[in-house]
Amino acid sequence: MQAxxxxxxxxxxxxxxxxxxxxxVLKLDFVPGQFVSFSDRIGxxxxxxxxxxxxxxxxxxxFELCLNRVDDGAFSPHLxxxxxxxxxxxxxxxxxxxxxxPLRDTVMVATGTGIAPFRSMLRAYxxxxxxxxxxxxGVRYESHLLYREEFxxxxxxxxxxxFWPTLTRxxxxxxxxxxxxxxxLAEAISGRGDVDICLCGxxxxxxxxxxxxxxxxxxxxxxxxxxxx
Ligand SMILES: Cc1cc2nc3c(=O)[nH]c(=O)nc-3n(C[C@H](O)[C@H](O)[C@H](O)COP(=O)(O)OP(=O)(O)OC[C@H]3O[C@@H](n4cnc5c(N)ncnc54)[C@H](O)[C@@H]3O)c2cc1C
Ligand SMILES: NC(=O)c1ccc[n+]([C@@H]2O[C@H](COP(=O)([O-])OP(=O)(O)OC[C@H]3O[C@@H](n4cnc5c(N)ncnc54)[C@H](OP(=O)(O)O)[C@@H]3O)[C@@H](O)[C@H]2O)c1
Numbered sequence: 185m186q187a188x189x190x191x192x193x194x195x196x197x198x199x200x201x202x203x204x205x206x207x208x209v210l211k212l213d214f215v216p217g218q219f220v221s222f223s224d225r226i227g228x229x230x231x232x233x234x235x236x237x238x239x240x241x242x243x244x245x246x247f248e249l250c251l252n253r254v255d256d257g258a259f260s261p262h263l264x265x266x267x268x269x270x271x272x273x274x275x276x277x278x279x280x281x282x283x284x285x286p287l288r289d290t291v292m293v294a295t296g297t298g299i300a301p302f303r304s305m306l307r308a309y310x311x312x313x314x315x316x317x318x319x320x321x322g323v324r325y326e327s328h329l330l331y332r333e334e335f336x337x338x339x340x341x342x343x344x345x346x347f348w349p350t351l352t353r354x355x356x357x358x359x360x361x362x363x364x365x366x367x368x369l370a371e372a373i374s375g376r377g378d379v380d381i382c383l384c385g386x387x388x389x390x391x392x393x394x395x396x397x398x399x400x401x402x403x404x405x406x407x408x409x410x411x412x413x
Contacts, residue, residue, distance in 0.1 A: 185206055185208045185209065185273075185274055185275075185276060186206070186207060186208060186271040186272070186273065186274065187204045187205070187206055187220065187222065187271060187272050187273075187274040188204060188205050188206075188207055188269065188270070188271045189202060189203075189204055189266045189267070189268050189269065189270055189271070189272075190203040190204060190205055190246065190268060191203050191268050192266075192268075195250070195330055195331070196327055196328045196329075196330055197327060197328070198252060198253045198255075199250065199251065199252050199253070199297060199328070199330060200250075200251055200253075200264065201238070201248060201249075201250055202248065202249045202250075202251060202263075203246060203247075203248050204246065204247055204248070204249065204274075205244075205245050205246045205247075206245045206247070206274065206276075207245065209245050210244070210245060211242075211243060211244060211245060212241075212244075212245045212246075212247055212276075212277065213241070213276075213277070214237055214241055214247075214276075214277030215241070215277075215282045216237075216240060216241065216282065216283070216301065216304040216305040216307075216308040216309065217236070217279065217281040217282040217283065217301045217304060217305055217382075217410075218236075218237060218277040218278055218279040218281070218282065218301075219234045219235055219236045219237060219277065219278070219279045219281075219301075219410075220234070220235055220237060220247070220249075220274050220275065220276065220277050221233065221234050221235075221274065221275040222235060222259070222263070222272045222273065222274055223272075223273045223274075223275070224259070224262060224272055224273060226258060226259065226262055231258050231259050232275075233259040233260070234279075235249045235251065235300075236249070236250075236279075236281075236300040236301040236304070236384070236410065237249065237277060237300070237301070237304050238250040238299075238300040238301070238303045238304055239303070239304055239307065240304055240307035240308035241308060249300065250297050250299065250300040250303070250330060250331075251263060251264070251297060252296060252297045279410070280408075281301060281382070281384065281408055281409070281410040282408075283305060283309065283380070283382070283408075284380055284405075284408070287309060287314065287315050288315050288378070288379065288380055289315045289316045289317070289376070289378070289379045289380070290315065290316075290317050290318075290379060290380045290381070290382060291317075291318045291320065291369075291372045291373055291379055291380070291381045291382070292305070292306075292317060292318065292319045292320065292381075292382050292384075293320045293322075293365050293369070293372075293381065293382065293383045293384070293385075293389075293393055294319070294320070294321050294322070294365075294383075294384050294385055295321075295322040295323065295365060295384075295385035295386065295389045296323060296328070296385055296386065297330070297385075297412070298383075298384035298385030298386070298389075298410070298412060299321060299330050299331065299384075300384075301384055301410060302319055302382070302384065303331055303334070305317075305382075306319070306335075306338060306345070310338060310342060310345055311342075312342070314344070315344070316344035316345070316346075317344070317345050317346075318345075318346040318348060318372045319335060319345070319346070319347050319348065320348045320350065320365050320368055320369065320372050321335075321347070321348065321349045321350070321365075322349075322350050322351075322352065322364055322365040322385075322389070323349070323350075323351060323352070324351065324352050324353040325351060325353055325354075325355070326351060326354070326355060326357075326358055329349050329351075332349065335347040335349075346372075348361060348368060348372065349361065350362060350363060350364070350365060350367070350368055352364055364389075365389065365393065366392060366393055366396055369393065369396060369397075370400075373400070377401065377402070379406070380406050380407075380408070381397055381402065381406060381407050381408075382407075382408045382409065383407070383408070383409040383410070384409065384410045384412075385411075385412060386411070386412050386413055387411045387412075387413050390409045390410075390411045394407060394409060
C-alpha cells in the first residue's frame with residue numbers, strides 16, 4: 185500500500201513530525217506501539233526501514249511519525265526530501281512492542297525518537313481510569329525534548345502520569361533532571377516489582393537498561409523493548 189505525505193513540522197533540530205495517510209484504506213488498523221515499514225529504490229537498491237507510529241489509532245487513515253535525520257543514512261534523508269503530496273511504498277502496521285493487557289502501571293523509558301511509540305500509547309490509553317504511567321525521556325539538549333508541551337500538559341491533567349525528562353548535556357538554564365535515563369530508573373520504579381517496563385531507542389540504551397532491570401529482579405515478561413538499530 186502507499187503512504188502519502190500530508191505535512192511535516194520540524195520539532196527539534198534534525199527531527200520532524202510527519203503526518204501521512206494511507207489512501208487505499210478507510211481506516212488504518214494498528215495497536216499503539218506498532219510500526220510501519222517504508223520501502224523505496226534508492227541508488228538502484230531496494231531499501232526498507234521501520235518507523236514507529238507516533239499517533240493513536242483513529243477512525244481514519246491518517247497516522248503520524250517522528251523521524252530523526254541520520255545524516256549519512258541510506259533512507260531517512262530520502263524521507264526528509266519528500267514534499268507533501270508525494271508517496272512512498274508502505275507495509276501495514278505490525279510489531280510486538282505493545283502494552284500487555286490488562287494494562288498495569290508502566291514505566292516507559294525513551295531516548296531520542298524512541299519517544300514515538302510512547303506518544304501513541306499515552307494518547308490511546310491515558311485517561312482518568314487508566315493505570316499510572318511514568319515517562320522517563322532522555323535527550324542531549326532541552327531543544328530535543330520532543331512533544332514536551334504535550335507531555336507537560338498531560339502531567340498537569342493527570343496526577344497518575346509523571347513526565348520525567350532528563351538531559352545529558354544540559355545548558356546553564358536547565359533546572360531539571362540530568363544524566364542518562366538509567367540514573368533515574370530506580371526512583372521511577374520506587375521498589376515496586378509489579379510494574380511493567382517498556383524501553384525504546386537505540387541499542388546501547390536498551391541493552392544497558394535491560395541489564396539493570398534484570399539485576400533488579402524483573403521478570404522477562406514485565407519488560408518489553410524496541411531497538412531502532
Ligand atoms: C521497529 C523500529 C522502529 C523504528 N522507529 C523509528 C522512528 O519512529 N523514528 C526514527 O527516526 N527511526 C526509527 N527507527 C529507525 C529507522 O528504521 C532507521 O534505522 C533510521 O531512519 C535510519 O535509517 P537510515 O537508512 O537513514 O540509516 P542507515 O543507513 O541504516 O544508518 C544506520 C545508522 O543510524 C543509526 N540510527 C538508526 N535509527 C536512528 C535514529 N532514530 N536516530 C539516530 N540514529 C539512528 C544506527 O545506529 C546506525 O548507526 C526504527 C527502527 C525499528 C527497527
Ligand atoms: N536527536 C537529534 O535531534 C539529532 C538530529 C540529527 C542528528 N542526530 C545525531 O544522531 C545520533 C543519535 O541521535 P539522538 O540524540 O536522537 O539519539 P541518541 O544517541 O539515542 O541520544 C539520545 C539520548 O540518549 C543518550 N544515550 C546514549 N547512549 C545511551 C546509553 N547507553 N544509555 C542511556 N542513554 C544513552 C544520549 O546521551 P549522551 O549525550 O551521553 O550520548 C542522549 O541523551 C547522534 O550522533 C546525533 O548527533 C541527532
